[in-house]
Amino acid sequence: MLSSQEIIAKVGNLPSLPTVAARINTEIESEGLSAKRLGAIISEDPALASRMLRLSNSAFYGMPRQISTIERAVMVLGFDTVKNLALSISIFSFFEKGISPAIDVIGLWNHSLGVAVCARALVMRLNFKLAEQAFLLGIVHDVGKIALVNLCLADMEQVCRLIGQDGMSEEEAEMQVFGFTHQRIGSMLIKEWKFPEMMVMAVKSHHELPPVLKECDEEIAHLIRCLCVANQFAKALALGVSTNQKREAIPSVMWGYLGVERQDIAGLSTVIREDYQRIIQSWEMD
Ligand SMILES: [Fe+2]
Ligand SMILES: [Fe+2]
Numbered sequence: 001m002l003s004s005q006e007i008i009a010k011v012g013n014l015p016s017l018p019t020v021a022a023r024i025n026t027e028i029e030s031e032g033l034s035a036k037r038l039g040a041i042i043s044e045d046p047a048l049a050s051r052m053l054r055l056s057n058s059a060f061y062g063m064p065r066q067i068s069t070i071e072r073a074v075m076v077l078g079f080d081t082v083k084n085l086a087l088s089i090s091i092f093s094f095f096e097k098g099i100s101p102a103i104d105v106i107g108l109w110n111h112s113l114g115v116a117v118c119a120r121a122l123v124m125r126l127n128f129k130l131a132e133q134a135f136l137l138g139i140v141h142d143v144g145k146i147a148l149v150n151l152c153l154a155d156m157e158q159v160c161r162l163i164g165q166d167g168m169s170e171e172e173a174e175m176q177v178f179g180f181t182h183q184r185i186g187s188m189l190i191k192e193w194k195f196p197e198m199m200v201m202a203v204k205s206h207h208e209l210p211p212v213l214k215e216c217d218e219e220i221a222h223l224i225r226c227l228c229v230a231n232q233f234a235k236a237l238a239l240g241v242s243t244n245q246k247r248e249a250i251p252s253v254m255w256g257y258l259g260v261e262r263q264d265i266a267g268l269s270t271v272i273r274e275d276y277q278r279i280i281q282s283w284e285m286d
Contacts, residue, residue, distance in 0.1 A: 007178060010151055011185060017193045020045045021090035024083060025194035035079045039070045042086050051089050052082070058282030060275075080132040088116075088139045092283070098146040102157050105149065107241030112139050113283060114239025117275040118230035121268060123223060126259050130223055137199060137227045138234075141206045144186025145243055148178070156243075163244050170244040171207070183207060202227050210254055225257045237269055239276045 016022065023041055027033045043049050049070055056073040057066060061081075067073050074082045095109045116138025123134035148156045155177050162173035174181045187204040198216075202224045205211035211228050213221050234240065235247035255261075260268065 003179070007148075007151055008180070008185070008188065011147065011188050011192060014147055014150055014189065018045065018048065018090045018093060020048055021087050022194060024086060025196075028083075029194060029196070033083070035074045036071075038079060038083055038086075039074045042082070043070045048086060048089055052085055055085055055089070055282055056082075058278075060278045060282040084132045084136045087136060091139050091143060094143065095146055098149040100149060100153055102153060103149050103160065103243060104241050105146065108142060108145060108243055109283075110240030110280060111234060111242040112142055112240070113279050114138075114234035114237070114276055115141055115227070115230045117279055118233045118237075118239070118272050119223075119226045121272050121275065122226040122230055122233075122258050122260070127219065127222060130219060133198075134223055134226050134230075137202050137223060138230060140186070140190055140195070140199065141203055141227060141231060142182065142186065142242070143189055144182035144184070144203070147185050147189050148182060152178075160243055163246070170246070181207075198223070206231055207248075209248055209251055210257070222257075225254060229254050229258060233272070237273060237276075239272075 017025075020041055024033065024038065027037070027041075042052055052070060052073060053067060055061075056077060057063065061077060063076060067076055070082075077085075091112075092109065095105055095112075099105045116135045119134040119138040120131050123130045145156070148159075159170075159173045159177050162168040162176065163170055166173075168176070171181055183204050183206060187200045190203055191200045198220045201213075201216070201220070205213070205224055206227050209228055209232070211224050213224060216224075229250055232247045232250050235242060235245060255265075
């Protein structure tokens, strides 16, 4: 068995994000990225470009006319949507590399899509312009589990057994087997992939109800709280299959932060379920 230090040291050797995604993150961080440049970067990777066009034309975006070029996708869907789609497709390819008979990786990907649509629906109640960022947070939040599947499958199976058969909490099981949590390794990984600090913080805190947030601005706090609620809400609505299906109760203080009243929850659930059905069909790849 690998020690926790050995596993952490290996994070740098994990299948890296496709160069395209790394370039998108690096260029945004350093000099800003123009719509034209984003289109050019995506077009250089034919597999990414074709998945991008398929998703752009899917029911989820409901475009009235066929989108046949990346430039057109950027124009019609907008810079943020296309940029986040490119990053989501790259994360999906990381999930594909982790596919194993022992762990339901596709179920976990579907859970991530479920958390993405929940986080997006929740964030939009108070702040429409954070929708795309909330979606991407849902996509990446459990990426640490896929890292662990890649690095030490047998140990990850042991974690699932401890949760499923022995009734341990996920955190207890991960601490016993690895000495750290999937939130920790996930946040290290996305830091390595040059995702912004806000996302690193969100991945690290996604199991906290409420998250402990030191010195961060209100928009970031709102995004992180939405992610924490979305992770539990997606389980409550049975969207996808997490490796840990047990869900924590969502304290009323969390709903309060998000501006959701008890009587709003049923309507919100209906919208989220519909979004989820559309997105699952859209992501049914090759
Ligand atoms: Fe998680
Ligand atoms: Fe999760």
